[in-house]
Amino acid sequence: MRKIPDFIYGTAWKEERTAALVELALENGFSAIDTANQRKHYFEEAVGQGLHAFLRKGTKRREDLFLQTKFTYLRGQDHRLPYDPKAAYSEQVAQSFASSLEHLGVNHIESYVLHGPFSGIGVSDEDREVWRAMETLHGAGKVSFLGVSNVNLEQLSELFSFAKVKPRFAQIRTYASRGWEKPLLDFCAQNDIRYQGFSLLTANRAELGSATVLGLARKYGKEPSQILFRFARQLGMIPLTGTSSAEHMRLDLDIDSFKLTDEELESLRGLSV
Numbered sequence: 001m002r003k004i005p006d007f008i009y010g011t012a013w014k015e016e017r018t019a020a021l022v023e024l025a026l027e028n029g030f031s032a033i034d035t036a037n038q039r040k041h042y043f044e045e046a047v048g049q050g051l052h053a054f055l056r057k058g059t060k061r062r063e064d065l066f067l068q069t070k071f072t073y074l075r076g077q078d079h080r081l082p083y084d085p086k087a088a089y090s091e092q093v094a095q096s097f098a099s100s101l102e103h104l105g106v107n108h109i110e111s112y113v114l115h116g117p118f119s120g121i122g123v124s125d126e127d128r129e130v131w132r133a134m135e136t137l138h139g140a141g142k143v144s145f146l147g148v149s150n151v152n153l154e155q156l157s158e159l160f161s162f163a164k165v166k167p168r169f170a171q172i173r174t175y176a177s178r179g180w181e182k183p184l185l186d187f188c189a190q191n192d193i194r195y196q197g198f199s200l201l202t203a204n205r206a207e208l209g210s211a212t213v214l215g216l217a218r219k220y221g222k223e224p225s226q227i228l229f230r231f232a233r234q235l236g237m238i239p240l241t242g243t244s245s246a247e248h249m250r251l252d253l254d255i256d257s258f259k260l261t262d263e264e265l266e267s268l269r270g271l272s273v
Contacts, residue, residue, distance in 0.1 A: 004145075004194060005032030005066045006233065007253060010242040011047050012036075018043040021244055022050025026060070028249040034171075034196075034240060036070035036115055037100045039080035044069060048104040062106065068169075069100045070115035070149065071130060089126055093133035097142070111169055112143040116150035123158040135165045145169060147196075153183050160191055171196040171240075176207045176272040180235065189236055197237040200228055207271045216268075220258045223251055230255040231268045 009025040011018055011034060022033060035047045055062060071093050074085050083095035101107060112134055118126040137143045147169030148159060156170055170188055174181050174197040181197075188195040201208055208224050216227045229252060232239045241252045260268070 003066070004238075006238060007229075007255075008032040008034050008066075008068065008196060008238060008240045009249075010034045010198060010240040011043070012041050012242060014046075014242075014244070015043055016046075017244065018046035019050035019053065022047050023054045024246055025249055026051070026054040026065070028246055029253045030249065031060070031064060032066035032068065032110075034068045035104075036072055036113075037082045037096045037103065038070065038072040038076055038115065039082075040076065040078040044100060045103040048106075052105055066110045067104060067106065068111035068113060068147070069104070069109055070113040071096050071134070072115040073118060073126075076115060089129040090133040090136075093130055093137070097137055101142075108141075109143050111145045111147055112137060113147040113149050113169065113171060117148075117155050117159075120152075123155055123162070127159070128162065131159065131163060135163070138165050147171060149196075151184075153187060156184065156187060156193075160193075166191070167193055169194050169196055169238075171198060173199045173203055174232070174237070175199075176204045179272045180269065185236060195237045196240060197232050198240040200232055200237075200239055201225055201241075204228065204271075210271060212267050212271060216260070216264060222255075222258065226251055226255050227260075227268075230258065230260055231265065234260055234265060 009030040009032065011022060014021050033047060035044045036042045037044050082099040083092040100109065114130060114134065118124040134146050138146055145168040146165055148167050149171035151170060160166055170193050172181055172184055172195060185195050207213060208228060213224045213227050217224045229239045233255060243249055243252065
């Protein structure tokens with residue numbers, strides 16, 4: 001079983017820079033890459049190009065890396081579809097997954113994620129069919145873990161209750177203004193689900209520039225971004241970053257060199273009040 005990563009490099013909105021940035025992220029120490037078979041926002045084929053450009057250098061093997069991609073419903077796609085939209089949802093999953101394997105040039109995916117439920121309310125019959133199809137991929141040994149993104153607590157709880165193969169990851173856009181998503185984070189902690197926090201910087205720009213964060217950055221000799229990523233880690237999250245800077249990639253990964261105190265964690269939690 002592959003090791004679950006503690007930091008993930010995200011590839012959304014990179015377009016023609018995708019391959020070079022994936023290669024750069026891997027060169028600078030990332031071992032986990034997040035993408036999706038959703039050409040509207042991701043360039044999954046270029047992720048594969050960057051991956052294999054890195055692997056050809058021989059510094060790491062495919063087995064050392066963690067790949068995560070997603071199945072995206074039609075409403076989240078543009079005209080460049082990875083499946084037949086008239087096919088049954090189970091077949092759409094099979095077609096999208098086969099396309100992802102081809103794009104990435106691999107025969108196995110560490111984490112396969114449902115890229116948001118069919119609607120914003122509850123879990124639908126469509127979601128159940130898609131999840132069963134994802135479970136089939138897991139049962140065939142093609143996927144190590146299953147996950148879901150862009151869910152609320154009600155949806156995650158309902159999905160967890162009917163799933164035969166339980167979601168191992170929940171990828172959530174995380175806001176200080178929503179209490180750092182504490183109810184979702186708590187549910188994940190109680191049910192062996194690893195919470196992946198994304199948009200930690202872009203969704204919390206005011207908090208990033210707050211006196212609390214800036215003061216901790218001065219104390220530890222770190223960047224404000226490192227304080228927020230360390231905070232997320234200590235809350236139990238796996239942070240995602242999508243930086244295009246090699247320097248920031250190295251800084252993002254350098255958050256194990258310090259630890260926030262309980263009092264400092266509380267002061268950062270208080271930013272949501």
